[in-house]
Amino acid sequence: MSVQSDGGSSAGDALFRPVRAGNAFEETVERLLQAIRLGVVGAGERLPPERELAERLGVSRVTLREAIRALADAGYVTSRRGRYGGTFVTESLPPPRAEGRLRDPAALEDALGLRHVLETGAAELAASRTLTPADRRHLTSTLADTGSANIDDYRRRDSRLHLAIAEVTSSGSLTTAVADVRMRINELLDRIPLLEPNLDHSNTQHEAIVDAILAGDPVAARQAMAEHIEGTASLLRGFLS
Known part of the structure; x- marks a missing residue:
């Protein structure tokens, strides 16, 4: 995982902070997307283990799994089973949508x-x-x-x-x-x-x-x-x- 591990405050700490209870699923998806799209967890890299990530985000493992499933369906992550399994960022992220000039x-x-x-x-x-x-x-x-x-x-x-x-x-x-x-x-x-x-x-x-x-x-x-x-x-x- 591409985060600073010794000394200072890491982007992982900032992004994987507890979410607000009212919109736990939506904020979990947002935090994971931020980590992926900002390169905190790079292409092909594994997200923190489910238990650790749920604790850091302050959400249930059910909510976390729902968020990960949504990102998998959208093409951002993939899950692998086995000893070296986990949730990995896809090697090629979905292309952004270009929408032209701003309305505001x-x-x-x-x-x-x-x-x-x-x-x-x-x-x-x-x-x-x-x-x-x-x-x-x-x-x-x-x-x-x-x-x-x-x-x-x-x-x-x-x-x-x-x-x-x-x-x-x-x-x-x-x-x-x-x-x-x-x-x-x-x-x-x-x-x-x-x-x-x-x-x-x-x-x-x-x-x-x-x-x-x-x-x-x-x-x-x-x-x-x-x-x-x-x-x-x-x-x-x-x-x-």
């Missing part, structure tokens, strides 16, 4: 504004901390994964890097908020084409952000993140507004 442009600006506040703040806070060796490895490894990703897997890897920056702040609440806004941004990105020049530019910007965090320079980290996400905002406004 204000929703775009709302998401972009929230992302700016959260992610520039996360970069600044991460650079302000004394990072552990595990934190530093987590950032550098996710940066490398993003830089080597092919075009089909790029957005998932990109999401993992942005979550990793939030994770090394050691703020579970911030990690959760970044994960939530990233889901909103990804839904918007799914409506527009992937442009390879933009991906190359993004990789250069990612390096600048991570370098500033590792160097302990909060001002540079915040500025680098602001520049990066404004580029994405420009594309989204251009295609969707």
Whole structure:
């Protein structure tokens, strides 16, 4: 499972937190989808064991099984029996639905504004901390994964890097908020084409952000993140507004 296991707050901790009782099934499906689509549990990887996952989400095993069955029917996971069995994310996820221009442009600006506040703040806070060796490895490894990703897997890897920056702040609440806004941004990105020049530019910007965090320079980290996400905002406004 692609989560940070030593030091800091992991995206797995943030996403697999107890759900609210009123909509247990729906929220369980949402949390599992977030973990899958954001790359917290990658393609071909196994979800945590059923008992552990039910306890972490605060739901019954019956509710968890119903949620997993729904995701299996939708093509996101598959179950395997036997000693090395469990529930695994499918190697090829269902393609997102592109729906063209937004009916409510204000929703775009709302998401972009929230992302700016959260992610520039996360970069600044991460650079302000004394990072552990595990934190530093987590950032550098996710940066490398993003830089080597092919075009089909790029957005998932990109999401993992942005979550990793939030994770090394050691703020579970911030990690959760970044994960939530990233889901909103990804839904918007799914409506527009992937442009390879933009991906190359993004990789250069990612390096600048991570370098500033590792160097302990909060001002540079915040500025680098602001520049990066404004580029994405420009594309989204251009295609969707």
